[in-house]
Amino acid sequence: MQTIVLATQKGGSGKTTLAIGLALAAIQAGHTVRLIETDAQGTLSNWQSRRPYAEPMVEPIYAAGDFEQRLQWLDRSGVTLAIIDTAGGVNAATTAAVRYADLCLIPARPSIADIEATASTLSMVRAWKRPFAFILNQTPIRGQRLSNAANALGEEAALDVSGVVATPFIVMRNDHQDALSAGLAVTEYAPSSKSAEEIRGLWQWVEAKLNAGAAIQDEPFVGDVQEAPLAPMFVETPAEAAAFVA
Ligand SMILES: Nc1ncnc2c1ncn2[C@@H]1O[C@H](COP(=O)(O)OP(=O)(O)OP(=O)(O)O)[C@@H](O)[C@H]1O
Ligand SMILES: [Mg+2]
16 A cells, blocks of 8 residues: 655645545546545545545544554555545644655645745655655646746755656646535546646656655665654644654
């Protein structure tokens, strides 16, 4: 099983929308997917209660200490992809989820506030040495603002934009909101639309990145063992987590 975590402290950047979009694109590509909700807001559970289908199941995990066992159990149950949607802000559940990520996806709208807000998530992801990528979401269709935002994210990570900013960018389109109201993902709600095409393209980018990560993990280990710091496993309060990523 592979595990994707959607995380950034900025509220409303699209974590839940993208988790749902990617989940359905992955199912349509043959995966058995479990959506994991760590956000007490319950946006994912509410979406599932409006949904006319049972799949994908939404499973809440709120306690940081529950992740390891639940993920192992899902793996044994035949789930091939777990997608974890986290709450805005910084908390113990998010730091624990990131610990188990094969890929951490950090959504950002093309605004300075969203881009700046990715910094603490990036520190946490790097502390755990997890693969990551940014997703530019709710973008205009075109314009200089887009490449400026992508470059700013690349600079923040001090990495080449092409490896670290997922493509395509996800344009601001009503389909995303209408699909969620109907308990659907855009690839179900409007399968031939631009929004669905973008999400399928994003899934392909994410899948390639996951596979590249798996290939690296399969390589024989040479060199020193570098354990990630233990602190995030034991943070109990948002204040402790914030202190860790500060
Ligand atoms: N590409 C998009 N186009 C149009 N609307 C979008 C898009 N992505 C997200 N939205 C809308 O923006 C709002 C916030 O998105 P979402 O709930 O996914 O963000 P979030 O990061 O999960 O927020 P929170 O931090 O509160 O959990 C929702 O109303 C959603 O429908
Ligand atoms: Mg959300």
